[in-house]
Amino acid sequence: MTIGLQTGRGRRFVSFTAVVGTSLLIAACGGGDDEDAGTAGAQSATDTPTAEADTQGSEGDGGGAEASEQVLRMAWGAEPPSLDPGLATDTTSSNVLFNIMDPLVKLDENLEPQPSLAESFEQNGTTVTYKLRTDGRWSNGDPVTAKDFEYSWKRTLDPALGADYSYQLYGIKGAEEYNTCEKACEKLKDAVAVKAVDDTTLQVELTSAQPWFLAQSAHHSFLAVHQPTVEKFKEKWTEPANIVTNGAFKLTEWEHEASITLEKNDQWRDAANVKLTRVEGKIIVDGTTRVAAFEAGEVDALDGGGLPPADIPRLKETPEYENYPALGTYMYEFNTKNIPDVNQRKAMSMAIDRRTIIDKIAQADQIPATSMSPQGIPGFDEIKQDYIKENADIDAAKELMAQAKNPKTEINLVLNNSPGHKEIATAIQSMWQPLGIKVSIKQQEWAQFLEFIGPPADPSVDVNRYGWIGDFPDAINFLELWTCKGGNNHSGYCDPAYDALVKQAKNTADEAERFALYKQMEEMLFSEEKGAFPVMPIYWYTYVNLERETIKDTFEINLLDQFDLTKVVVKEG
Secondary structure, three states, rough: OOOOOOOOOOOOOOOOHHHHHHHHHHHHOOOOOOOOOOEEEEEEHHHHHOOOOOOOOOOOOOOEEOOOOOOOOOEOOOOOOOHHHHHHHHHHHHHHHHHHOOOOEEEEEOOOOOEEEEEEEEEEEOEEEEEEEOOOOHHHEOOOOHHHHHHHHHHHOOOOOHHHHHHHHHHOOOOOHHHHHOOOOHHHHHOEEEEEEEOOEEEEEEEOOOOOOOHHHHOOOOOOOOOHHHHHHHHHOOOOOOOOOOOEEEEEEEEEOOOEEEEEEEOOOOOHHOOOEEEEEOOOHHHHHHHHHOOOOOOOOOOOOOOOHHHHHHOOOOOEEEEEEEEEEEEEEOOOOOOOHHHHHHHHHHHHOOOHHHHHHHHOOOOOOOOOOOOOOOOHHHOOOOOOOOOOOHHHHHHHHHOOOOOOOEEEEEEEEEOOHHHHHHHHHHHHHHHEEEEEEEEEHHHHHHHOOOOOOOOOOOEEEEEEEOOOOOHHHHHHHHOOOOOOOOOOOOOOHHHHHHHHHOOOOOOOHHHHHHHHHHHHOOOOOOOOOOOEEEEEEEEEEEEOOOOOOOOOOOOOOOOOOHHHOOOOO
C-alpha cells in the first residue's frame, strides 16, 4: 500500500527479526502447509475476541478507570485523496475506511485472517467461500448482503472506474480480463468468478490456489459499498451528507484539508463492545505542527504518519513515544523514460549511504534495505539479495556513471510534503553531487504528488520518493509492483520476462518453489550484472508515533500500518 506519511506503519519495535519474522511465517501458512489437504483457512467468528476492556486498568495504562468521556482527538497526517474503497490507494484513506466500513475478514496481531462481517470462511483449493453474518447493517438500515460484495468487487474491476488497485482482485478468475477489456465488457463482467449464492454466501473462484488470498481479502479494496448511494450521488457519494457505511463508526464531518470527525455507529453489530463515542480528527500535514499540537494537548494521538527527524532524539525520551516494526520499504523510483541508462541508475543507487540516512537523518531505527522484499516477509532468507549495500561506494558509482550514455545530470526529484522526506532528499542531493548530478527538489501536497507520479509519471518527474507497506504478508505484493501494467508502477519499467515470473509465482502453490521465483525477481531488479534498477530501496520502515498515556495501551498500529478504533479505550489521566 502506498504510504503518504513519513516512515510507515507498525507496532512496538523490539526484536524485528524475532517478533515480526515469526508472526508473519505463521500468518502466511493460513490453515496449513499442505496444499493438497483440501480445506484450508476455515474460521469461525464464535471465538473472536472483542474490544471490551477492564475498567480498573493497570500500572502504565494511563491511570486506571475508564474516562467518563470516550472521545479521541487525533491528528490525521494528510487529506484522504478518496474514501471510495475502489479508488483509495494511501494509508490515510485506508485507515479511515477500515473504521467506517466492515470488512469480511480482519487481520489479527499476527496478520492471520479472522472473521469480521463474514462469520466464517473456507478455502478449498481454488474455491473460497465466505458466510456472512445476518446482523450486518448499512447505516441507513439496509441489510448487508453477499450481493453488496459481488457488486463492489466488480465495480472496482470496471475499466470505467480506473481503479489503481484493481489488480488486487486479479487472483479471481476473469478479473483481469474484465478490468483490461476495451469492448464487449459486459460479457466479461458476468464471467468474473465472484458470485452471491444467496444473501449470506459469497463464493469466489481463484485462478490458482493462492495461499495469501484470505489475508489479502482484508485489504480495503475488498470492502463493500452501498450500491444505491453510489449510483445516486456518483463521485459525491463519499461526502458526509451522502455516505452510507456499515462499520463501527460513521463519517459525520469532513471539512476538506482541515478535519475529519467520526462518531460511534450505535446500530453496528458489535457496538456494545466499542468504547469510543467520537473521534475528532484534525488534518495536520506538517510534522513540526503535528508534534506541537500533541505537546500542547490539542490531540491525543498521531496516526502513525511519522515525526520530524530532528525531534526524534528528544521525543524518544518521553513516555508518549512509540516505535513499531513495519512490513514496508522506503524507496526512490526512477522515471526510466527520463533516465534510460541502467548504468546511471545503478550509480545513483550505489552513491546513497543508507546507514548515514538512518543514523543521522531518519533516526527511527529503520533497517537498511538490501532488497525490495522487506525483512520479516515469509521466506525472507531465501528471497533476500545483497546487491544493495548499506554504505555508499562512490568510486564504483563514478565508474558506472562514466559508462552511461547521454547521462541526465539535471534531475527533478519529487516528494510529498510529510515529515522527514525533505531532509532525506537534501542528503541524497549531496550524495549525488560527486556524480556530477544537480538535483532540484520539488515538494508537493499528497494528492498532487500522487497525480504527478502516475502511472504514467508526469514528464517533469525524473525521480520520486515512494513508500510501500504490504497489503498482505507475501513478497508477491512487493514484487508485482514492477509489472508492465502495474497500477503502482510509476517507473515505466517493463520486462515481459519479469512479468512471466510474477505470473508463474502466482500459479505456484509450493512455498519453496515460489520463494525461488521471488529470488529471481529480486535478481532481475538489482543484480550487479543484469539488474534493471527501476527503483532504489533505501530502508525498511518502522512506524514512530506519539500517543497520550491515557490511550497508549489500547491504541495499536499493526505491521501493515492499520489501527482499529474499536479497541481504543480512554482512561482517566
